[in-house]
Amino acid sequence: MLRLHYNLEKISMGLVAAIIVAASIGGIVEIAPLFTVDETVTIPDDMRPHTPLELAGREIFMREGCYACHSQMIRTLADEIDRYGPYSLPSESAYDHPMLWGSKRTGPDLARVGGKYSDPWHVAHLIDPRAVVPASIMPAYPWLMEPLDTGNLGAELATLARLGVPYTEEMATNAAADALAQGNPDSDGAADVATRYGEKVAIRAFDGDPARLTEMDALVAYLQSLGTLTDVAFETEEVKVPEEAP
Amino acid sequence: MSAHDGEAPDVDPVTGYETTGHDWNGIKELNTPFPIFVITILGLTVVYSIIAWLLLPAWPTGRDYTRGLLGLDQGEMAVAGYQRLADGREDWMARFVAGDFDAIVADQALMAKAMPAAHRLFLDNCAACHGTDATGGPGFPDLADSDWLWGGDPATIAETLRVGINSPHPETRFAQMPAFGHDQMLERAEIETLTSYVQALSTGQADPDGEGGTLFADNCASCHGDGGVGGLGIGAPSLVDGHWIYGGDRATIFATLQRGRQGVMPTWADRLSEAEINLLAVYVSGLAAEHEALASR
Numbered sequence: 280m281l282r283l284h285y286n287l288e289k290i291s292m293g294l295v296a297a298i299i300v301a302a303s304i305g306g307i308v309e310i311a312p313l314f315t316v317d318e319t320v321t322i323p324d325d326m327r328p329h330t331p332l333e334l335a336g337r338e339i340f341m342r343e344g345c346y347a348c349h350s351q352m353i354r355t356l357a358d359e360i361d362r363y364g365p366y367s368l369p370s371e372s373a374y375d376h377p378m379l380w381g382s383k384r385t386g387p388d389l390a391r392v393g394g395k396y397s398d399p400w401h402v403a404h405l406i407d408p409r410a411v412v413p414a415s416i417m418p419a420y421p422w423l424m425e426p427l428d429t430g431n432l433g434a435e436l437a438t439l440a441r442l443g444v445p446y447t448e449e450m451a452t453n454a455a456a457d458a459l460a461q462g463n464p465d466s467d468g469a470a471d472v473a474t475r476y477g478e479k480v481a482i483r484a485f486d487g488d489p490a491r492l493t494e495m496d497a498l499v500a501y502l503q504s505l506g507t508l509t510d511v512a513f514e515t516e517e518v519k520v521p522e523e524a525p
Numbered sequence: 526m527s528a529h530d531g532e533a534p535d536v537d538p539v540t541g542y543e544t545t546g547h548d549w550n551g552i553k554e555l556n557t558p559f560p561i562f563v564i565t566i567l568g569l570t571v572v573y574s575i576i577a578w579l580l581l582p583a584w585p586t587g588r589d590y591t592r593g594l595l596g597l598d599q600g601e602m603a604v605a606g607y608q609r610l611a612d613g614r615e616d617w618m619a620r621f622v623a624g625d626f627d628a629i630v631a632d633q634a635l636m637a638k639a640m641p642a643a644h645r646l647f648l649d650n651c652a653a654c655h656g657t658d659a660t661g662g663p664g665f666p667d668l669a670d671s672d673w674l675w676g677g678d679p680a681t682i683a684e685t686l687r688v689g690i691n692s693p694h695p696e697t698r699f700a701q702m703p704a705f706g707h708d709q710m711l712e713r714a715e716i717e718t719l720t721s722y723v724q725a726l727s728t729g730q731a732d733p734d735g736e737g738g739t740l741f742a743d744n745c746a747s748c749h750g751d752g753g754v755g756g757l758g759i760g761a762p763s764l765v766d767g768h769w770i771y772g773g774d775r776a777t778i779f780a781t782l783q784r785g786r787q788g789v790m791p792t793w794a795d796r797l798s799e800a801e802i803n804l805l806a807v808y809v810s811g812l813a814a815e816h817e818a819l820a821s822r
Contacts, residue, residue: 308584308585311587312585312590314587315587315588318588319588354603355599355600355603356603356606357603357605357606357607357610358610359603360604360607364796366600366603394693394791394792394795394796395650395791396653396654396791397788397789397791398789399664400653400665400789403664404653410662410663411654412652412653414657481693
């Protein structure tokens with residue numbers, strides 16, 4: 280084997296070809312399963328895509344680098360199930376482009392944080408984590424109270440639709456209006472959001488002020504949606520966490 | 526092996542190793558053989574990987590993958606491991622499923638096992654709002670005092686945890702401090718008077734027959750109780766105990782009356798099991814006594 284390599288090294292083109300062959304084997308083994316990902320990952324029936332406001336929040340989550348400290352994947356480990364609930368299934372992030380599973384946890388996993396805290400808590404926590412968790416080392420994000428730019432949302436939905444996320448043309452056209460309405464429960468458009476994205480969507484003044492749509496509204500709406508897009512992880516028999524004991 | 530096939534290999538007299546055969550102005554390069562140790566390790570890793578391919582899930586086969594002879598599955602292993610954790614707690618946790626609180630609190634051995642677990646559960650789920658020592662903070666009530674919005678016995682607390690307060694749960698407890706100023710139920714001057722009156726209440730200097738007292742009886746007592754002593758179990762706090770959720774300074778009380786308050790306590794029905802909720806309820810209801818004992822020591 281070593282002798283073959285020794286001789287190959289002296290034929291530069293042969294070496295290049297051999298490197299390409301060797302690297303391709305590794306590449307194919309990694310990439311090939313993705314060719315059939317549509318068939319191996321079944322989209323649950325009750326799965327909904329993010330609303331435009333939540334999507335805007337996702338963008339802010341990425342912009343601020345929250346994923347550097349927070350994963351969004353509950354690992355297949357007993358202690359993780361004990362603390363966070365059923366482990367994350369691939370289908371739960373099927374509509375995420377890109378996925379934000381993350382691999383580093385300075386703070387807790389956020390895959391199922393939706394509904395765990397109240398909106399005012401998230402707002403207070405993001406403006407200054409130390410205000411609610413005195414020992415927190417999470418950075419403060421006071422600038423999130425700025426108005427939200429909804430200009431790109433329609434194009435973003437259209438792009439995601441091309442990647443297979445079930446956004447309709449109607450959803451894309453109304454993206455900016457739906458974002459505005461989701462942050463103002465008393466507005467005329469609020470009912471449209473529920474019609475388009477389902478009754479389970481939270482329609483609230485997330486930052487406490489229905490009159491203004493801020494980046495805070497978007498980010499909190501996103502955080503409150505995490506883990507609530509589908510109940511599949513709680514229904515799958517093998518993952519089911521027993522009722523009687525924790 | 527030398528670079529020039531056929532010729533005798535050029536051997537370095539000092540080390541005894543062959544050289545590459547090249548001569549760069551008198552400098553030659555040793556062709557040191559690969560250390561046997563490294564080759565052995567390399568060989569072993571190859572052998573290991575073949576064994577691993579056979580035993581463990583390994584190769585993708587389009588829509589499936591090779592399962593391996595051991596038939597292991599990380600998800601199943603995690604659930605089984607979790608099941609073992611749960612079984613380990615089962616002997617005492619089972620007592621919390623039924624929720625016979627009097628018997629639980631009386632059983633010292635049980636409490637000694639359960640309370641450390643309850644404390645950990647509290648840190649994971651509740652401390653972010655109520656504080657690691659459960660003494661609360663602005664907007665989040667102190668759970669370690671003996672003043673309650675809804676009630677401090679384990680059964681009532683368990684119900685509060687299950688449905689939440691102003692939460693999205695269909696049976697949620699509902700409580701709202703009306704926005705007397707913003708919704709124009711009271712004049713600004715009346716709110717100023719009431720602000721002073723509420724401050725006086727908390728220091729025990731209120732005059733129930735004065736203007737403030739009358740306003741209070743007419744507008745506030747229905748929820749906060751006669752004389753603001755609370756305890757009606759409808760979510761409105763006592764205003765005489767000197768403990769504040771939002772704050773007892775003039776500006777904060779004024780803001781409370783002007784804009785109203787509606788604190789949100791999430792529902793835990795979907796996140797925690799019935800036994801965990803009962804466990805936490807026992808823990809929280811015992812905090813007040815624990816803190817008093819600490820304080821009087």
